[in-house]
Amino acid sequence: MTDGVTLRAHKGTLMPLSIGVIGSGTVGQVLAAGYAGKGHAVTIGTRSPEKLAAWQQAHPGVKVDSVASAAGADIVFIAVAGHAAIEAVALAGTALAGKVVIDACNPISGPPVNGFLPYFTGPNDSLMERLQNQAPAARFVKAFSCVGNAHMIDPSFPGGRPTMFICGNDPAAKAAVTTLLDEVGWDAEDVGSVEMARAIEPLCQLWCATGFLGRGWNHAFKLVRTS
Ligand SMILES: NC(=O)c1ccc[n+]([C@@H]2O[C@H](COP(=O)([O-])OP(=O)(O)OC[C@H]3O[C@@H](n4cnc5c(N)ncnc54)[C@H](OP(=O)(O)O)[C@@H]3O)[C@@H](O)[C@H]2O)c1
Structure with missing residues (x-):
């Protein structure tokens, strides 16, 4: 299966894509502004589009609209609580069928307890599996x-490009997300099928732990290996 990203990649640079970001929080804003800054058409x-009126004025390259409008883009991010x-996936509805859908969400259920962020999913379960089951025709990839x-x-880290672990059932979708990650400075490491979200989602708990221990929030994961 082909898709917008693989079709439009040219000499290492992506031709402009339409990208929808379902999510108006900090993550949605950062991803939207970031990919708009790379020349893509982002919605x-x-x-409640009105709540981003001031933000949108400061970011005229990003359109703010309904969930249905964002879901109509070539590539769709889900970045909601x-x-x-x-x-959010229910609101997007059938527009997600066949699309590359990048899931940046974590199943956080409450504030940290002794530095550990509780999840509403269990160890043999993940939020992205639930989303994939809900919208089986969407091509979910976990990232960000x-x-x-x-x-x-x-x-920008002294150790070079960090690693974004990704997973999902559709190889072409993961290839597309690898290209999108590369465009914003990340090496992707494909760790397998949608079930691997059970391992990727807890990386947020690990990432936050060092912050809760007072060591700041300026770190990222990097996979190192010998050849
Ligand atoms: N903050 C980070 O640095 C970070 C890093 C990595 C991953 N994440 C994950 O990214 C996601 C977004 O995080 P965030 O901090 O940007 O925002 P957030 O405050 O967790 O979520 C805001 C978004 O959630 C949506 N939302 C809330 N209740 C809803 C409901 N009942 N139905 C539909 N939508 C609802 C809001 O939609 P409306 O706009 O429609 O109100 C808004 O778009 C989270 O899953 C988080 O765990 C966060």
Whole structure:
């Protein structure tokens, strides 16, 4: 199966895509502004576009519209509160069928307890599996869930490009997301099928732990290996 990204990649640079970002919080704003800054046509989808009026004025390259409008883009990000992800996918409806859908959400259920962020999913379960089951024709890929929003776009670390672990059932969708990650400064590491979200989503708990221990929020994961 082909898709917009693989079709439009040319000499290492992506031709402009239409990108929808369902999510009006900090992550939605950062991803939308970041990909708009790379030349893509980005629409943020929210139930309440008016709440981003001031932000939109400061980011004229991003359109702010309904969830349905964002879901109509070539590539769609889901970046909503974990407890709202099922509802957001329901609002997007059949527009997600066949699309690459990038899931940046974490199933956080409450504040940290002794530095550990509780999840509403269990160890043999994940939020992205629930979303994939809900919208089986969408081509979900987990990405961006295990790093703070300040480092999502063009991260700069002394150790070089960090690693974004990704997973999903559709190889072409993962290839597309690998290209999109590369465009904003990340090396993707494909770790397998949608079930691997059970391992990727807890990376957020690990990423946050060092922050809760007072070591700041300026870190990211990097996979190192010998050849
Ligand atoms: N903050 C970070 O640095 C970071 C890093 C990695 C991953 N994440 C994950 O990214 C996601 C977004 O995080 P965030 O901090 O940007 O925002 P957030 O405050 O967790 O979520 C805001 C979004 O959730 C939506 N929402 C809330 N309740 C809803 C409901 N009942 N139905 C539909 N939508 C609802 C809002 O939609 P409306 O616009 O329609 O109101 C809004 O778009 C979360 O899952 C988070 O765990 C966050």
